[in-house]
Amino acid sequence: MVADIPSDHADLSTERGRLPVPRRPRGARAVTTPRSSDEKVPVEPTLPVAAVARRLGIAPSTLRTWDRRYGLGPTGHAVGKHRRYGPADVARLELMRSALLEGAAPAEAAEYALRASPGDVTEFTGAKPHGGRRLSLPGEVSAARGLGRAAMAMDDRSVQRIITEAIAADGVVAAWDEVVRPVLNAVAGRWAASGDCVEVEHLVNECVLAAMIRQTPLVPVPRNPRPVMLCCAPHETHSLPLYVLRAALARRRIGTVMLGAAVPGAALAAAVRRIAPAAVVVWAQVPGHAGGAALAQIPRTSQRAHVFAGGPGWVGTDLPARAERLVDLPGALARVEALLLAADPRSERVEQDQPGE
Numbered sequence: 424m425v426a427d428i429p430s431d432h433a434d435l436s437t438e439r440g441r442l443p444v445p446r447r448p449r450g451a452r453a454v455t456t457p458r459s460s461d462e463k464v465p466v467e468p469t470l471p472v473a474a475v476a477r478r479l480g481i482a483p484s485t486l487r488t489w490d491r492r493y494g495l496g497p498t499g500h501a502v503g504k505h506r507r508y509g510p511a512d513v514a515r516l517e518l519m520r521s522a523l524l525e526g527a528a529p530a531e532a533a534e535y536a537l538r539a540s541p542g543d544v545t546e547f548t549g550a551k552p553h554g555g556r557r558l559s560l561p562g563e564v565s566a567a568r569g570l571g572r573a574a575m576a577m578d579d580r581s582v583q584r585i586i587t588e589a590i591a592a593d594g595v596v597a598a599w600d601e602v603v604r605p606v607l608n609a610v611a612g613r614w615a616a617s618g619d620c621v622e623v624e625h626l627v628n629e630c631v632l633a634a635m636i637r638q639t640p641l642v643p644v645p646r647n648p649r650p651v652m653l654c655c656a657p658h659e660t661h662s663l664p665l666y667v668l669r670a671a672l673a674r675r676r677i678g679t680v681m682l683g684a685a686v687p688g689a690a691l692a693a694a695v696r697r698i699a700p701a702a703v704v705v706w707a708q709v710p711g712h713a714g715g716a717a718l719a720q721i722p723r724t725s726q727r728a729h730v731f732a733g734g735p736g737w738v739g740t741d742l743p744a745r746a747e748r749l750v751d752l753p754g755a756l757a758r759v760e761a762l763l764l765a766a767d768p769r770s771e772r773v774e775q776d777q778p779g780e
């Protein structure tokens with residue numbers, strides 16, 4: 424997908440025809456060239472216009488325009504020679520693209536890219552919206568709109584950065600409910616309406632997963648002696664909300680055991696016997712995957728495990744009497760925590776989802 428970024432519409436086919444497309448992976452390896460017979464000097468790898476354009480998801484003509492207009496070309500490029508970009512040149516271009524995705528005008532974005540150091544990934548402010556292909560996110564917070572733009576540009580680094588910054592600023596619950604969920608729902612809406620954007624859904628999902636896992640502290644001494652077990656119903660592969668729940672619980676020093684996607688009923692029963700959890704959360708996203716049978720199979724061990732059914736898949740399903748529905752993330756956190764406190768009243772009171780934790 425080509426990002427929603429202005430271009431001068433120059434002819435690309437000539438460029439593609441002339442320049443070799445490297446087959447090596449994104450992070451090209453450093454190569455060496457001989458200086459004398461027994462000495463080698465490292466030479467930075469460089470990429471041609473077409474490869475850089477593909478990597479950034481923008482048109483090759485846009486790269487040439489940025490070079491001509493803003494001086495964002497390859498270092499040491501001589502007129503008449505093919506442009507070949509080194510790592511620092513590409514890093515500058517990535518900053519330019521990030522600033523554009525944040526809504527900056529091209530000249531502002533270029534100034535930012537030229538001034539900032541290549542390691543600088545702080546959010547560009549001074550936003551001015553620019554038109555083009557975007558998700559409809561009316562009334563959502565600006566981070567959600569930024570996330571939507573980055574997602575549609577398939578800019579995974581910006582997607583991860585925005586999510587990570589949202590968690591750091593406001594905690595897991597707010598980042599999920601106010602920034603990530605609106606975008607996932609908008610992408611899903613696109614897919615439902617047109618059948619496209621599945622690749623965007625996959626990319627956002629992977630980035631959310633990565634960010635949530637990174638923001639999940641290990642809990643060396645959990646407040647709950649018996650863990651909370653998290654798993655999906657048999658055949659259910661939509662596991663993302665469980666990772667969000669785990670991150671939020673861990674930040675409250677609540678220990679969990681994650682079994683992830685599509686756990687067969689028998690395996691779920693075996694895990695309950697072996698782990699003796701205080702609670703089990705079984706997630707079903709899709710109604711067809713929410714079999715009350717899987718919940719009924721959970722054994723009644725001497726140390727009772729409380730059964731929670733989470734996710735929209737359970738709506739309209741007959742739950743076994745011992746199972747309790749969890750409807751949203753804040754409610755789930757409060758309910759699980761209250762249950763653990765009741766089970767062990769000596770536990771400390773709840774800590775909030777501290778941004779810095």
Ligand code: B12
Pocket residue numbers: 604607608610611612614615621624625628658659660661662663664665667668708709710733734735749750751752755
């Ligand atoms: C991420 C995602 C994926 C990821 C899943 C990866 C993963 N590890 O989880 C990937 C890309 C792999 C995927 C694949 C597919 N998906 Co999908 N996917 C989604 C998406 C966008 C988000 C799922 C999610 O996390 N939902 C949670 C939040 C974002 O949803 P929400 O409605 O805002 O949340 C409500 C409640 O769930 C609750 N809540 C939210 N968070 C939490 C947390 C806790 C702890 C609790 C208790 C409650 C709670 O609060 C909200 C309402 O108050 C949904 C769309 C959607 N809106 O859910 C589609 C969706 C679930 N997928 C769908 C489909 C069809 C598929 C595919 C079959 C085809 C496709 N689109 O690619 C495949 C096949 C998957 C398979 N093999 O089974 C359909 C299901 C339709 C249906 N009802 O049958 C949906 C609804 C999209 C749609 N528009 O139709 N998917």
